[in-house]
Amino acid sequence: MKLSEIxxxxxxxxxxxxxxxxxxxxxxxxxxxxxxxxxxxKNLEKLEASPVSAILIPVELECKSKPFIVSKDxxxxxxxxxxxxxxxxxxxxxxYPDVYIGENTKxxxxxxxxxxxxxxxxxxxxxxTIIYSHVFIGKNVKIGRNCIIKAGVxxxxxxxxxxxxxxxxxxxxxxxxxxxxxxxxKNVKIPQIGRIVIGDDVEIGACVTxxxxxxxxxVIGSGTKIDNLVQIAHNVKIGENxxxxxxTGIAGSSRIxxxxxxxxxxxxxxxxxxxxxxxxxxxxGIESHQVVEKGSVLLxxxxxxxxxxxxxxxxxxxxxxxxx
Numbered sequence: 001m002k003l004s005e006i007x008x009x010x011x012x013x014x015x016x017x018x019x020x021x022x023x024x025x026x027x028x029x030x031x032x033x034x035x036x037x038x039x040x041x042k043n044l045e046k047l048e049a050s051p052v053s054a055i056l057i058p059v060e061l062e063c064k065s066k067p068f069i070v071s072k073d074x075x076x077x078x079x080x081x082x083x084x085x086x087x088x089x090x091x092x093x094x095x096y097p098d099v100y101i102g103e104n105t106k107x108x109x110x111x112x113x114x115x116x117x118x119x120x121x122x123x124x125x126x127x128x129t130i131i132y133s134h135v136f137i138g139k140n141v142k143i144g145r146n147c148i149i150k151a152g153v154x155x156x157x158x159x160x161x162x163x164x165x166x167x168x169x170x171x172x173x174x175x176x177x178x179x180x181x182x183x184x185x186k187n188v189k190i191p192q193i194g195r196i197v198i199g200d201d202v203e204i205g206a207c208v209t210x211x212x213x214x215x216x217x218x219v220i221g222s223g224t225k226i227d228n229l230v231q232i233a234h235n236v237k238i239g240e241n242x243x244x245x246x247x248t249g250i251a252g253s254s255r256i257x258x259x260x261x262x263x264x265x266x267x268x269x270x271x272x273x274x275x276x277x278x279x280x281x282x283x284x285g286i287e288s289h290q291v292v293e294k295g296s297v298l299l300x301x302x303x304x305x306x307x308x309x310x311x312x313x314x315x316x317x318x319x320x321x322x323x324x
Contacts, residue, residue, distance in 0.1 A: 001084070003054050006035065007069045009084065010077035012056070016067030019053045024085050035069070037078045056081065091130060108145070126163065138174070144200065156212055162200035162222065169206050173198070177211040177218075177234025177252060190214060192234060199223070199240065205230065214252075221258065239276065257294070267301070281306065 001021055007014035025034040027043060030050040037056045038044035044063060047055050054067045058074040071077035093110040101107065102121030111125055114133040119125070123137055126145035131137075136154045143149070144163035153167050156174025167173065179190035194213025199222030204210070208226055211234040212218060218232065221240035226232075231249040238244070239258035248266040250256070257276035262268070266280045269288035274280075277295045285301030286292060292303075300309040 003035070003067055003069065006081060006084065010069065010071060010080045011073075012069040012071040012077050014067070014069050015063075016054075019067050021054060022085075024081060025050075025052050035081060037074070037081075038063075039074070102139070114151075120157075132169075150206075156196070158195035158212075159198070160195070161198045162202065164201045165198055166203045168204060168208075168228070171204055171206060171208040171210075173204070173210050174212040175209055177214055179214050179234060179252075194218065194235070196220075202226070205246070208232070211236075211252075227264075233270075245282075251288075 002018050003021055004014045004018045006021060021033065021035050023034045025031055025036040027046060030036060030052045032051045032053055034052050035054040035056060036047050036052045038047050038061065041061060044055065044057060044061050048063065048065045054069065055063050056069050056071065056074060056078055057063055059070055059072055069077070091112045093112055095107065095113045096115045098115040099113050100118045102119060104121050105119055105123045107125045108127035108129065110128050112130040114131065116133050117131055117135045119137040120139040122139055123141040125143050126147065128146040129143055131149045132151040134152050135149050138155060138157035138159070140157055141155055141159050143161045144165065146163060147161060147165045149167050150169045152170040154172045159174050174196045176192040179192060180187040181190060192212050192214050194216045196210055196212055196218045198220045201223045202220050204226045205228035207228055208230045210218060210220065210232045213235045216235060218235055219237040221238055221242065223241035224238055226244045227246040229246050230244050233250060233252040235253040236250050238256040239260065241258060242256055242260040244262045245264045247264055248262050250268045251270040253270055254268050254272040256274045257278065259277050260274055261279045263280060263282040265283045267285045269286060271289045272286050274292045275294040278292050279297045280303060281299040283301065284298050284303040287302050292298065297306040298304060299306045300312070
């Protein structure tokens with residue numbers, strides 16, 4: 001592919017020789033015929049001395065020795081370039097042998113379903129969707145267009161998934177919520193009869209568990225990204241374009257707003273309300289029934305405003321001297 005074609009596809013400005021590009025290099029491994037991304041002057045100098053054939057740069061940099069593409073939004077441009085040259089997820093559009101598809105299920109156009117996948121009845125698979133091997137999809141499931149469901153994923157009855165959703169291996173979408181009531185010192189199971197609704201452009205990492213609602217819906221808003229090893233309990237609702245990082249746990253019936261960031265190992269108890277644009281730093285803990293106000297940045301357990309908690313940490317270091 002010509003460099004000028006790539007520039008057009010990423011809305012960038014191309015300068016220099018219109019070289020042929022066949023792949024992407026990084027800062028540690030460069031090859032001729034590839035394009036690489038220089039985020040700063042130091043990286044640019046390294047790449048100018050390398051074998052790469054072209055460089056992607058932000059507007060504040062100037063490349064003198066190689067053809068280049070300059071972009072006002074260079075990280076988005078680089079993401080698009082990686083998509084262009086991604087060697088994976090380009091499969092023949094067909095339903096492979098050893099796939100079970102139940103009655104009244106409607107497979108869309110140009111789909112790929114790999115061996116040993118099971119799709120129960122009355123489900124819908126949108127156009128262009130790829131389903132890897134050993135996936136289980138229950139009854140009355142709706143999966144939108146251009147989704148990627150990777151190996152070992154289980155999707156329970158009644159789940160609704162939007163368009164352009166990616167679910168990584170071995171995640172469970174719609175396992176029973178952890179609902180029990182004690183009677184005579186025994187734990188009696190509360191049936192979980194709700195469902196899960198996942199919006200468009202959601203990405204769910206590997207080994208994530210999202211529980212179906214007791215009644216009603218567990219909801220993951222459009223554009224939200226969930227890292228590996230996250231637990232989301234029954235009836236949780238997460239707003240649009242939020243980020244949930246690895247090993248975070250969210251207990252039942254909590255509400256997470258739009259554009260929130262939950263960093264690694266955050267713990268959220270039940271019936272918590274986290275409003276829009278909140279950042280919870282790593283290992284923060286939110287107690288049951290708390291309300292976290294819009295735009296807050298919190299740290300610690302129980303979580304406090306970031307700078308207040310930093311002062312507490314600083315004071316804790318002096319405690320051994322104070323109690324002699």
